[in-house]
Amino acid sequence: MSSMDLEQFHDIFFQESGEALDSMEQTLLALPAGQSDQDGINTIFRVAHSIKGGAATFGFTELTSFTHTVETLLDLARSGRVMITNAETDLLLCSVDVMRDLLAAASSKRTPDSARVAAMQAEFVNLIESCAGRKSVSAPVPEIVSTPAVNQPVALANASTSAGGAAGEWKIRIEPRAQMLRHGNDPLRIIEALRELGEVSVRVDAAALPPLADMDAGACYLKWTVQLKTAASREEIEQIFAWIDEDAVITIDAPVVAVPEQTSAQVAVAEAEPVAAPASPVVETKAPTSQPASASRETTTQAPSAESSSIRVSIEKLDELINTVGELVITQSMLSQFATGRGDHSSDDLKNGLSQLERQMRALQESVMRVRMLPISFVFNRFPRMVRDLGSRLGKQVDLKMTGEHTELDKTVLEKIGDPLVHLVRNSIDHGLESPDQRRAAGKSAVGTIHLNAYHKGGNITVEISDDGAGLNRERILAKARERGLIGVDEDPSDERVHNMIFQAGFSTAETVSDVSGRGVGMDVVRRNIAELGGNVQVFSTPGKGSMVRIRLPLTLAILDGQLVRVGEEVYVIPLVSIVETIQIHRDQLSSIAGQTELFRLRDEYIPIIRLYELFEIDADSTDLFCGLLTIVESDGRRVGILVDELLAQQQVVIKSLETNFRPLVGLSGATMLGDGHVALILDVPGLMSCFESGCGRRRPALSAA
Amino acid sequence: MNVAEAMQVQSHAVLTTAGSQYLTFVLAGEEYGIDILRVQEIRGWTAVTPIPNTQEYVQGVLNLRGVVIPIIDLRRRLGMARIEYGTTTVIVVVNIISEGRRGVAGLVVDGVSDVYSVMEGEIKPTPEFGAAVDVKFIAGMAALGEKMVVLLDVDKLL
Numbered sequence: 131m132s133s134m135d136l137e138q139f140h141d142i143f144f145q146e147s148g149e150a151l152d153s154m155e156q157t158l159l160a161l162p163a164g165q166s167d168q169d170g171i172n173t174i175f176r177v178a179h180s181i182k183g184g185a186a187t188f189g190f191t192e193l194t195s196f197t198h199t200v201e202t203l204l205d206l207a208r209s210g211r212v213m214i215t216n217a218e219t220d221l222l223l224c225s226v227d228v229m230r231d232l233l234a235a236a237s238s239k240r241t242p243d244s245a246r247v248a249a250m251q252a253e254f255v256n257l258i259e260s261c262a263g264r265k266s267v268s269a270p271v272p273e274i275v276s277t278p279a280v281n282q283p284v285a286l287a288n289a290s291t292s293a294g295g296a297a298g299e300w301k302i303r304i305e306p307r308a309q310m311l312r313h314g315n316d317p318l319r320i321i322e323a324l325r326e327l328g329e330v331s332v333r334v335d336a337a338a339l340p341p342l343a344d345m346d347a348g349a350c351y352l353k354w355t356v357q358l359k360t361a362a363s364r365e366e367i368e369q370i371f372a373w374i375d376e377d378a379v380i381t382i383d384a385p386v387v388a389v390p391e392q393t394s395a396q397v398a399v400a401e402a403e404p405v406a407a408p409a410s411p412v413v414e415t416k417a418p419t420s421q422p423a424s425a426s427r428e429t430t431t432q433a434p435s436a437e438s439s440s441i442r443v444s445i446e447k448l449d450e451l452i453n454t455v456g457e458l459v460i461t462q463s464m465l466s467q468f469a470t471g472r473g474d475h476s477s478d479d480l481k482n483g484l485s486q487l488e489r490q491m492r493a494l495q496e497s498v499m500r501v502r503m504l505p506i507s508f509v510f511n512r513f514p515r516m517v518r519d520l521g522s523r524l525g526k527q528v529d530l531k532m533t534g535e536h537t538e539l540d541k542t543v544l545e546k547i548g549d550p551l552v553h554l555v556r557n558s559i560d561h562g563l564e565s566p567d568q569r570r571a572a573g574k575s576a577v578g579t580i581h582l583n584a585y586h587k588g589g590n591i592t593v594e595i596s597d598d599g600a601g602l603n604r605e606r607i608l609a610k611a612r613e614r615g616l617i618g619v620d621e622d623p624s625d626e627r628v629h630n631m632i633f634q635a636g637f638s639t640a641e642t643v644s645d646v647s648g649r650g651v652g653m654d655v656v657r658r659n660i661a662e663l664g665g666n667v668q669v670f671s672t673p674g675k676g677s678m679v680r681i682r683l684p685l686t687l688a689i690l691d692g693q694l695v696r697v698g699e700e701v702y703v704i705p706l707v708s709i710v711e712t713i714q715i716h717r718d719q720l721s722s723i724a725g726q727t728e729l730f731r732l733r734d735e736y737i738p739i740i741r742l743y744e745l746f747e748i749d750a751d752s753t754d755l756f757c758g759l760l761t762i763v764e765s766d767g768r769r770v771g772i773l774v775d776e777l778l779a780q781q782q783v784v785i786k787s788l789e790t791n792f793r794p795l796v797g798l799s800g801a802t803m804l805g806d807g808h809v810a811l812i813l814d815v816p817g818l819m820s821c822f823e824s825g826c827g828r829r830r831p832a833l834s835a836a
Numbered sequence: 837m838n839v840a841e842a843m844q845v846q847s848h849a850v851l852t853t854a855g856s857q858y859l860t861f862v863l864a865g866e867e868y869g870i871d872i873l874r875v876q877e878i879r880g881w882t883a884v885t886p887i888p889n890t891q892e893y894v895q896g897v898l899n900l901r902g903v904v905i906p907i908i909d910l911r912r913r914l915g916m917a918r919i920e921y922g923t924t925t926v927i928v929v930v931n932i933i934s935e936g937r938r939g940v941a942g943l944v945v946d947g948v949s950d951v952y953s954v955m956e957g958e959i960k961p962t963p964e965f966g967a968a969v970d971v972k973f974i975a976g977m978a979a980l981g982e983k984m985v986v987l988l989d990v991d992k993l994l
Contacts, residue, residue, distance in 0.1 A: 457902030700886065746888030788887075788897070791939040792906040792994075796889060801897060801904045809885040809899045821889075 143184045144237045148230070150177045152511065155226050158219055159514045171214065174222070175204040181229065185236075193232040196247055199254045200225050206258065209383060221257065223515065225250060298385020300367060302356040308349040310377040317378075321356060323370045328360025445541070448501055452688055455491075455498045456784035462491045463805040499686055500538070506584045506593070507535035509548050513555055517580060520559050527566055527577040528559055534584035539591045540686035546663055547593070547683065550656040554595045554679050555580060557653075562599035562677055572674065574598065590665075590707075591685055596678035602671040607631050629669040630767060633657045661766055661816060664690065664707055682707075690785050692802070692812065694778035695761065697742050698749045702774075703783055703802055703812040710762040710769060712777060715755050730760060730771050737762060739771045740822050745797070751775040765816040772818070785812065797821045855955035858978070860985055861928065861945040864916050868945075869952065869978065869985045874930045876940065878948055881925040898942060900929065906994070907942040913993055914973060919946070930990050941994055952985070954978045959987065 154177040161170045178201045185193035200222070206212040214222075228250045235242035302324065306317060324330050335353040345351070358367070364384065371380045466484050469477060510532050521528035563569075563578035570576050583594040604625070611617045611631050633653045657667050665683035684690065684707065692703035719731045728739040739760065743750035752758060752775070760771040783802035786809075788795055799814035858869035884896030884907045893912035897904050907927060912918055924947035932939045959976040975989040 453902060460899075460902060748886065748888070786902075786904045788904060791904065791941060792897070795887060798888075801885070803899050803902065807899055808883075809897050809904055811885065811887070811897075 140188060140237070143188060144233055147181050147184060147233055150181060151226050151230055151233070153177060155223065155515055156511055158222050158226070159518065161214055161219060167214075168208070171204065171207050175201065175208055178204055188236075190232070190236045192242060192244070192247060193229065193236060196225075196232060196251055197229060199251050199258075200229070203254055203258055211384075212257075218257070221253060225254070298359070298361075300356075300358040300360065300385055301383040302358060302367070303381040303383075304354045304356065304378055305380075306350040306353070306378040308346070308351075310350045310374075312348050313377050315374055315377050317350065317352070317354065320370055320374075321354065324356055324358055324367070327362045327366065327370075328358055330359075331357045443501075445502075452498050452502070455495050456688075456786075457803075459491050459495055459784065460803040460805070460807070462487055464807055467805045499540075499688065502540050502542075502686065502688075503538035504541050504544055505536045505538050506544065506591070508544055509551060510535050510582055510584075512548070512552070513582060516552065516555065517559065520556060524560065525565060526559060526563050528563065529577050529579045531579060531581045532583075533581070537584040537586055537591055538685075539683065540688070542687050543591075543663055543683055543685070546659065547681070550659045550681070551582075551593065551595070553653075553656050554681075555582070558595060558597040558599065558677075558679075562597040562601075564600050568600075572600075586685070587682075590682050593681045593683070594678055595681075596676060598676040601673045601675055601677045602629055602632070602669070604628050604673065625671075629671055632669065633667070633767060658766065663687070664705055666707065688785060689782050690802075690812065691780070692783045693761070693780050694804075694810065695772075695774040696776040696778055697746070697774050698751060700746075700748055701778065701804060701808070701810045702742070703810050704761060704763065704772070705799075705812070705815065706780060708763045708765055708815040710764050712759050712761045715758075715760050717756065720755070728755075732762065732769075732771075735769065737769050737771050738822070739773055740818065741773045743773075745818070745822060763815045765819055768819065770819055770822065772813075783810075783812070855953055855958070857951055857953050858985070858987060859928070859948065860950050860952060861926075861948045863911055863914065863946055867949060867983060867985050869954075869987045870928070870930065870990050871975075871987075872951060874932075874990045876929040876931055879927050879929065879942075881921050881927060881944065895944060898927070900940065900942075903940065905929070905940045905942055907944060908993060910943045910945050910993070913943075915970065930993075932991055932994050934991050934994060939994065943993065952978075952980055954980070954987075 154174050157170050157173045157177075161167050178197050182194055182197040182201055185191075185197060203212060203218075203222075207214050207218070212218065228247055232242050232247065304317060304320065306315075310317070321330065321332055333355045335355065336351070338353065339345070339351045360367075364382065367382055371378075374380060462484075466488060469481050469484050513532070514530055517528050517530040558580050559578075563580070564572065564574075566576040569578060579598045581594070581596045583596070585592055607628050608617070608623075611628070611634075612619055614634075616631065616634065617623055617627075633656075660667050660681055660683065663683055664687070665681060668680045668682075669677065670680065671677035690703070691706040693706050693709055695702050695704055713732070715730060721729050721731065721736070728741075729736045730739050731737075739755070741750075741753075743753070750758070755773065758773045758775050759777060760773055761777070762769055762771050785800045786802055787800055788798065797814055797818040798811050799817070800812045801809050802812060804810050857872040859872045859875050860867050860869040862868075882898065884898045886896040887894055887906075893909050895907040895909045898907050909918065921944070925944060926948055927942040927944055928948065929940060929942050932941050958980075959978050962971050962974045962976060973988055973992050975987045978985045978987055
């Protein structure tokens with residue numbers, strides 16, 4: 131096979147390896163410190179092994195060699211000769227990063243950071259060697275680990291550790307499954323093959339033999355423990371079991387420098403209790419006292435089983451499906467309108483049929499939309515690692531709680547909320563939570579809590595990030611706001627308004643809320659990102675008790691809850707999420723700035739008025755401000771009033787891109803089809819505001835309504 | 837090879853030996869042609885949704901079976917005077933490839949006229965000047981008997 135042939139599989143390899151690394155990271159974080167979790171270690175081992183295999187196949191030598199080193203350590207852990215404590219977990223987490231980097235490098239065909247890889251690899255080799263050393267110094271205390279989970283068929287790994295070498299005594303346990311003989315595998319042949327490698331002593335375990343009457347002549351009930359004295363390497367031994375596959379559980383324990391009596395005692399015990407898994411000596415090392423901070427992960431629900439059956443489908447295919455369904459919905463509503471318009475009584479059956487069709491269409495549309503939905507855990511999963519790292523870096527103890535990870539939302543939305551959420555969680559740890567000392571002084575537990583919560587509410591998804599830290603410091607925000615002239619000196623704004631100040635561009639939370647220097651993007655970027663997705667952000671805070679940021683997002687970007695408005699003959703859609711209220715204007719509420727911008731006084735706020743007919747250069751019913759309605763919309767904390775002739779229905783509309791066949795247009799975020807087949811344009815509120823401010827479209831010289 | 841495939845190959849062979857086919861239409865009494873392989877469909881004039889703040893030759897957008905397509909007044913695009921749309925006014929829906937992207941757009945013309953096969957050799961280069969429309973839209977000129985047809989480059993029209 132030429133390299134060209136293989137290249138078509140690269141993408142799949144990168145994608146799958148990326149996912150595999152994610153799961154490796156999660157498993158690592160879930161490992162209980164200082165205890166052996168065979169299941170977890172096996173999972174991690176399998177991930178490393180399959181990445182190594184893939185990398186070798188595709189010729190990514192650096193990745194192969196690095197993963198091989200990681201695998202060697204994991205193999206030691208698997209056989210119980212290395213305890214995975216916090217230090218090892220940290221090292222393995224770093225190795226995940228290195229492997230990610232190597233993968234990214236391979237996929238973008240750039241040169242990876244070789245120095246980092248080499249340094250990392252050296253650390254692993256050190257650890258592996260020190261473990262080998264530790265093993266020979268402290269005599270291992272053999273211990274029966276009676277976890278049935280150990281019954282993993284040996285992934286036929288070529289963990290070519292230094293374990294081979296001189297003649298050592300290997301302990302091999304063969305536990306055939308009932309079907310082994312039927313599949314043509316003969317245990318005798320295997321033992322004969324082992325005999326060729328060196329000196330063999332075999333013990334048979336017949337404990338599972340049923341009474342003669344119940345015995346199935348074709349099944350295998352016996353188990354064997356083979357002591358093999360050989361100089362052969364692990365690979366050579368594993369070679370013999372190459373054909374066993376699923377037919378038996380093979381456990382190969384590398385030679386242990388142990389007192390022979392102990393070994394035999396251990397075997398005797400193991401045989402006395404057939405359910406007990408093969409004994410593996412465990413080096414009892416107390417977990418070294420961990421770093422100042424320890425972050426633990428707590429979830430109320432179990433992560434979804436990785437084995438749940440699924441298929442990979444390209445996004446394009448799904449979008450095509452969604453589009454077709456969207457068209458069907460439009461056609462269906464066209465038919466309904468037609469039927470109601472006719473108003474003759476003979477068509478009751480038709481109407482019944484149509485209303486049934488409508489219900490079914492809605493169900494179909496919902497389930498098609500659901501296909502693009504993914505649980506928010508895809509985003510949440512990165513937080514345990516981040517919280518752990520950041521907590522230890524800042525010397526804070528953080529407990530991360532996550533609830534509602536199964537809440538589903540559209541993949542596109544999911545991809546875009548990652549960064550804002552990361553920023554908010556960072557903020558909570560950095561600025562929200564106090565240091566352990568401060569917390570104790572305030573009478574709180576030294577361990578701070580960050581709680582991520584997601585749930586569905588009224589066609590939206592709500593994500594809450596809360597902490598039990600100090601809360602926002604009203605006085606400091608106020609001082610800063612006065613300094614920047616955002617509020618008057620004697621003004622006493624509401625808490626809500628003060629909390630919203632942190633979203634002002636350049637209003638660094640670091641300067642106002644905490645002394646720790648801020649990093650990266652500000653809260654204004656968070657709010658803008660979320661607004662771009664059609665969502666909004668709210669902040670709640672109680673001094674001394676903590677703060678909470680609540681994000682409301684649409685479930686999908688494909689449909690939108692819209693308010694239909696009419697201006698002259700045209701119908702426009704205003705996203706419902708940005709509408710504050712709609713009112714009629716009274717004469718005494720109007721004023722103007724420099725005879726230019728018309729302002730409308732809404733309670734204690736002055737709101738500029740956008741005459742939509744003017745901006746869009748179309749004919750309205752009336753140019754009189756008092757004949758129309760003013761729809762107040764909000765974006766990015768600013769409000770404007772949009773003058774329209776009439777409010778029509780509120781409905782869910784399917785968003786169609788104008789870009790596909792045309793080009794993006796200022797002030798419009800897309801288009802949709804109305805029931806009568808006509809196209810209605812969807813207003814882009816933030817775009818409309820900046821368009822209005824920059825003066826595109828003509829503007830009235832002065833108030834004309836007076 | 838099944839029958840349908842065989843026919844497809846055959847018809848393709850006919851096309852290549854006969855040169856390209858062009859759909860012609862009338863604008864202000866003159867005949868213009870576009871590559872027929874770019875024509876998706878022809879439909880009667882229906883009201884469109886105007887688009888604010890865009891070029892004046894963009895008449896608006898239309899719902900073409902669930903896809904939003906821009907509608908271009910070809911008279912205005914080529915710099916001719918606008919006329920009232922009448923019963924013969926049609927929208928020629930074409931596939932446009934510009935900047936590596938494929939799009940669909942509708943061209944409003946006074947009326948469609950015919951389909952001609954034009955041999956490769958019959959297409960003359962565009963004269964530097966003298967044509968009624970901007971040369972950047974013109975792919976070439978074809979002499980069809982007595983008539984001269986201006987062949988337009990569809991990709992330049994959006």
